[in-house]
Amino acid sequence: MSTAITHGGPGLPQERRLVTEIPGPRSRELFARRQAAVPPGVSTTLPVFVTHAGGGVVVDVDGNSLIDFGSGIAVTSVGNAAPRVVERVRRQVADFTHTCFMVTPYESYVAVCEKLNQLTPGDHEKRTFLVNSGAEAVENAVKVARHATGRQAVVVFDHGYHGRTLLTMTLTAKNMPYKQGFGPFAPEVYRLPLAYPFRWPTGPDNCAEEAAAQAIDMINKQIGAENVAAVLIEPIAGEGGFIEPARGFLPRIVEFCRANGIVFIADEVQTGFARTGHLFACEDEGIVPDIITTAKGIAGGLPLAAVTGRADLLDRVHPGGLGGTYGGNPLACEAALGVLETIEQDKLVERARHIGEIMLPRLRAIQRGNPIVGDVRGRGAMIAIELVVPGTKEPHPAAEIARKCHEQGLLVLTAGTYGNVLRFLPPLVIPDHLLEEGLSILEKALNGD
Numbered sequence: 001m002s003t004a005i006t007h008g009g010p011g012l013p014q015e016r017r018l019v020t021e022i023p024g025p026r027s028r029e030l031f032a033r034r035q036a037a038v039p040p041g042v043s044t045t046l047p048v049f050v051t052h053a054g055g056g057v058v059v060d061v062d063g064n065s066l067i068d069f070g071s072g073i074a075v076t077s078v079g080n081a082a083p084r085v086v087e088r089v090r091r092q093v094a095d096f097t098h099t100c101f102m103v104t105p106y107e108s109y110v111a112v113c114e115k116l117n118q119l120t121p122g123d124h125e126k127r128t129f130l131v132n133s134g135a136e137a138v139e140n141a142v143k144v145a146r147h148a149t150g151r152q153a154v155v156v157f158d159h160g161y162h163g164r165t166l167l168t169m170t171l172t173a174k175n176m177p178y179k180q181g182f183g184p185f186a187p188e189v190y191r192l193p194l195a196y197p198f199r200w201p202t203g204p205d206n207c208a209e210e211a212a213a214q215a216i217d218m219i220n221k222q223i224g225a226e227n228v229a230a231v232l233i234e235p236i237a238g239e240g241g242f243i244e245p246a247r248g249f250l251p252r253i254v255e256f257c258r259a260n261g262i263v264f265i266a267d268e269v270q271t272g273f274a275r276t277g278h279l280f281a282c283e284d285e286g287i288v289p290d291i292i293t294t295a296k297g298i299a300g301g302l303p304l305a306a307v308t309g310r311a312d313l314l315d316r317v318h319p320g321g322l323g324g325t326y327g328g329n330p331l332a333c334e335a336a337l338g339v340l341e342t343i344e345q346d347k348l349v350e351r352a353r354h355i356g357e358i359m360l361p362r363l364r365a366i367q368r369g370n371p372i373v374g375d376v377r378g379r380g381a382m383i384a385i386e387l388v389v390p391g392t393k394e395p396h397p398a399a400e401i402a403r404k405c406h407e408q409g410l411l412v413l414t415a416g417t418y419g420n421v422l423r424f425l426p427p428l429v430i431p432d433h434l435l436e437e438g439l440s441i442l443e444k445a446l447n448g449d
């Protein structure tokens with residue numbers, strides 16, 4: 001069946017279609033080859049091999065069409081093979097594929113930086129530079145903050161995820177699988193409690209105030225505010241389980257940073273580019289970061305990431321202190337321009353809110369009928385449920401439920417420090433009927449049907 005499809009993108013039939021078991025025979029063959037060629041450390045969520053994708057579906061080598069609630073981990077927010085992205089990349093690939101922006105520049109890199117300077121929160125003067133991955137963006141944000149402040153300490157939070165390089169793995173909270181056996185870690189990284197409403201010991205109402213007070217107290221007592229270069233936080237913790245810090249927590253931390261000359265870095269690698277029903281999640285509480293890191297949804301799947309921040313911080317780094325061979329590759333820059341046009345012209349910020357308006361009430365209804373769902377949370381098209389042993393807050397593993405969804409042709413991802421969160425990141429262009437169908441599959445899986 002897959003041979004009948006000539007290309008992916010929004011023209012793909014927007015339907016769930018199972019023609020074999022999942023994974024099918026051809027995927028299983030390829031998976032055996034993969035096992036012999038690729039180490040197990042690079043894991044696989046759902047071992048179907050993809051031939052096409054677009055809109056709200058992913059099509060595999062056996063001809064199955066799966067509903068996509070993952071977007072390649074929040075990347076293909078504008079949809080796979082989105083037309084404006086494809087068109088721009090197609091033109092660019094025929095013109096030139098690489099020069100290295102640091103050797104001989106090209107306009108698209110500058111255009112992406114101009115756009116990010118304009119679109120990210122705050123109307124102060126900004127600069128942007130481009131790199132290849134979220135981890136690289138975070139590392140560079142820390143470099144800039146250290147250079148600008150002359151200080152070394154970096155403060156991060158429980159449940160945070162920032163990448164897999166030495167520094168970003170150190171910044172990441174969870175040991176298994178990200179850190180186990182990979183030490184020693186980088187110095188001068190301090191981790192503080194996060195305002196996690198569902199699990200805050202004295203309850204959600206006191207969470208913001210108490211967590212902020214604890215964090216500030218720990219900075220003052222254990223590190224010394226004058227030694228802190230940066231506070232780094234995801235405005236919604238992504239891999240940690242889509243934890244929205246209790247409202248009021250982030251503004252209080254920002255206020256403390258401002259009062260103490262600390263650079264506030266928002267890691268919007270997962271939350272950025274319309275995903276949460278704002279262009280950036282910081283906007284929800286009116287937060288203006290000193291530096292913001294972006295990646296994932298920025299370029300429709302081409303590798304690109306950005307560091308955007310106050311001009312007076314970024315301009316301090318000496319020439320040659322920032323950059324890299326591939327950062328801001330011309331294909332990725334064209335893709336990013338296509339993504340930004342698509343978000344604006346197809347009103348995908350509004351579309352993300354619409355997705356939340358469909359998902360949240362249905363998930364809350366499921367929660368009322370099923371005590372395994374301890375919490376329903378998220379914003380826009382970044383939604384999660386936290387699973388618990390009924391009647392307790394003890395984590396209930398999410399992997400088994402995810403596997404049942406996969407068998408039925410619904411691609412969902414797990415997350416969470418305790419492995420008990422199912423997270424939903426559909427492409428923002430997914431049609432409503434696939435959202436509804438996906439939720440019905442999920443409901444059955446949760447009910448054990």
Ligand SMILES: Cc1ncc(COP(=O)(O)O)c(C=O)c1O
Nearest residue numbers: 133134135161162163238269270
């Ligand atoms: C918040 C956050 N920061 C950083 C990263 C690392 O990005 P990358 O995998 O592109 O290095 C991720 C990836 O999931 C992320 O979610």
